[in-house]
Amino acid sequence: MFLKQKFSSYEEFRSGFNLEIPENFNFAFDVMDKLAKEKQDEIAMIHVDDAKVRREYSYAYFARESSKLANALAKQGLKKGDRVMIVLYRRVEFWTTMLALHKLGAVAVPSPALLTAKDISFRVNFAKIKAVVVDESITARIDEIKSECPSLDIFIVAGNAPNSTWKELDEIVAKESENFSPSSKVGGNDTLLIFFSSGTTGLPKMVEHDHNYPLGHLVTGMYWHDLEPGDIHLTVADTGWGKAVWGKFYGQWMSGAIVFVYDFRGKFSPSDLLGVISEHKISTFCAPPTVYRFLVREDLTKYDLSSLRHCTTAGELLNESVFEAWKSALGIPLYEGYGQTETTLQIATFPFMKPKPGSIGKPTPGWDIVLLNDEGEEVLPGEEGEICVRLKDGRPVGLFLGYMDEPDKTAKVIKDGVYHTGDKAWMDEDGYFWFLGRVDDLIKSSGYRIGPFEVESALITHPAVVEAAVTGVPDPVRGQAVKATIVLASGYEPSEELTKDIQNHVKKVTAPYKYPRIVEYVKELPKTISGKIKRAEIRAKDMEKYK
Known part of the structure; x- marks a missing residue:
């Protein structure tokens, strides 16, 4: 059907991979x-x-x-x-x-x-x-x-x-x-x-x-998931969202792999999932970082996970502690990837690349990825910019046709031969990309531009923090101040002492200027039905509170 080409390096993959439609x-x-x-x-x-x-x-x-x-x-x-x-x-x-x-x-x-x-x-x-x-x-x-x-x-x-x-x-x-x-x-x-x-x-x-969209997922299944004929692949995703066809449909069957479906209902149970992986000898596994965060809290030695040979993750920031805990327990690194509902896999860490914890990797073949500043100029390594796709050499397979029945909204993101993702990142000297967050979510404080994911990643490594959403609130001196909206773990209660401890923890884990000067405790965060945090809703409420 589709023969898998073998590549020994990213450079060879980037130049040698060819997809005929x-x-x-x-x-x-x-x-x-x-x-x-x-x-x-x-x-x-x-x-x-x-x-x-x-x-x-x-x-x-x-x-x-x-x-x-x-x-x-x-x-x-x-x-x-x-x-x-x-x-x-x-x-x-x-x-x-x-x-x-x-x-x-x-x-x-x-x-x-x-x-x-x-x-x-x-x-x-x-x-x-x-x-x-x-x-x-x-x-x-x-x-x-x-x-x-x-x-x-x-x-x-x-x-x-x-x-x-x-x-x-x-x-x-x-x-x-x-x-x-x-x-x-x-x-x-x-x-x-x-x-x-x-x-x-x-x-x-x-x-x-x-x-033609399914063909864009050939790279997803065959190379990012590293599938071979007969592999048993499990992606944790509900069929109501695009990630289901990313991980349990097109690319997996084009690779000759077996699609594994665990149709659990109700609340996600990490121990049940680990038991299923063990019992059914899953070969390759993909899940969002949140799932891995729950899995590494379990006693992984209780499960026979020896069948797992390759693991991937996408959807949100992967903090380094989870990466290291998983690798230490299983001897397998986590290979991150990045894409959108509007696209297939744009950027990823592939098996022939060394994973850098927290990096989403390098551009996928066929995707001309560039980071642009607010003036539409390409930024230098180390500088942040919007993740964009240049279309001058043609549209990559898997890029959406547009927002159906809304040409004005399509024109806002596809203009002058460039697709604007609305996501920010920076690239290091080795060409690896580091995701920062949505353009609208970035916080400008005292001349610094702070990505919420960076601060959230630091927050969730504190034992008292189950979930956190980081936003910017108006501040007369700084322009914006960093605010953390936090869901506490069982056994913890809000207090000034806990707030100071969480703030000091963030100062130690990441750059001190990024620590949340305002901390609010809530029972749950506002989310979309897909589970994504509605930072815009938090910001709207804060505009009334802190104006």
């Missing part, structure tokens, strides 16, 4: 159906549900069931270009539904189960959703808002139908043909899917990707 590429037909012919009953997925029941699914299964579902959805009235919201947790039906929509040419809109009825109503109307395919636990929320969503016409449930509005997925596919042929060509530049952005600074935007 097949004409009218369609992942469902050109990858999964071909794999089904070549590998037949070989395992494509290992699925472990919340009760720890293990099931195995072959490539032939996904090819067959996605074709049957595509036929069924076409009979329901779904056609090329129609938009379909999917809320299926980590049920295997998520994968068959996505593949069916790819074959049909309908546009998938993966969505998290945490959405409220109000959230669903907004997204359905904003995206003009025609159909929903949801878990049975979600149907009540859809029923609550369907009368205010005129575009919504088709209702499919995985599980039991609560009323006559709903069609059960198993029932509509039962007698369908195992072969599917689209009525028109589907692939290439046609719209494949829409991700809603996390909405940390406002209403979420519709991020549009085409059918």
Whole structure:
């Protein structure tokens, strides 16, 4: 299918990697159906549900069931270009539904189960959703808002139908043909899917990707995750977010690896996750730093993790203590990466590179990454700048088409032949990038520019701190003062003494000028449904409090 080229250095990888885009590429037909012919009953997925029941699914299964579902959805009235919201947790039906929509040419809109009825109503109307395919636990929320969503016409449930509005997925596919042929060509530049952005600074935007987008994840799976045929790969991600297709879909199957799915429900349990990794002999693993922070607090010697050979992380800053604790316990470093909902992997530390704790690595082949200052000039090593992608030599595979139905917002980030990520970083003398945070999150205090992630990373190494959000508040002398909003660990209570201890701790861990002069204790931080901290909401409240 796709042969993995071997590289001994980053320089060789950067210059030697070449990705050819097949004409009218369609992942469902050109990858999964071909794999089904070549590998037949070989395992494509290992699925472990919340009760720890293990099931195995072959490539032939996904090819067959996605074709049957595509036929069924076409009979329901779904056609090329129609938009379909999917809320299926980590049920295997998520994968068959996505593949069916790819074959049909309908546009998938993966969505998290945490959405409220109000959230669903907004997204359905904003995206003009025609159909929903949801878990049975979600149907009540859809029923609550369907009368205010005129575009919504088709209702499919995985599980039991609560009323006559709903069609059960198993029932509509039962007698369908195992072969599917689209009525028109589907692939290439046609719209494949829409991700809603996390909405940390406002209403979420519709991020549009085409059918070539999966090819951008070949590097994600084959090189960043370092996958070989037969590897068992686990990425901790909910299917409602882009990270699911980063880590448990396109790149993994193009690499010939087995996608491992742990469909836990409710609160994340580090001990359960470690037990699953041990029992099912996971080869490669990817999770956000928050998950690793919880894992290293466990007694790792209680688990047989000898099957793990490569581990990656992305999504937020990785503090050095977690990196060292994981490496010390397992003998495996953590390889960081950086990308966005709007892109595939832009910057990463690859297996043939020496990881630097806290660095997101170097640019991925095909991505012309540059750091620009406020005047649009390239900055020198050691200077901070906005992470930008130059497009003069063409758009990299995996870059989004734009914010659907919002050309003005697209024009704000793609201008003068450059895509502006809105993220700040600096590059060291070795060419490694160091993430600082969102442009809007940077704090300007007494002439210093302070990234919130740096301070948060220092804060969470204090035993009293479970979570922290760092923002800037107005200060008549400094312009802005650094403020920390903190969630305390069990057994700790707010006090002036604790505040001083936390402040002194930060002064020791990072540059003293970065310490939080204001500390506020809260029971929980405001977050998006994807779990990202809403610093903008904290800043808005502080503007009233400290103006």
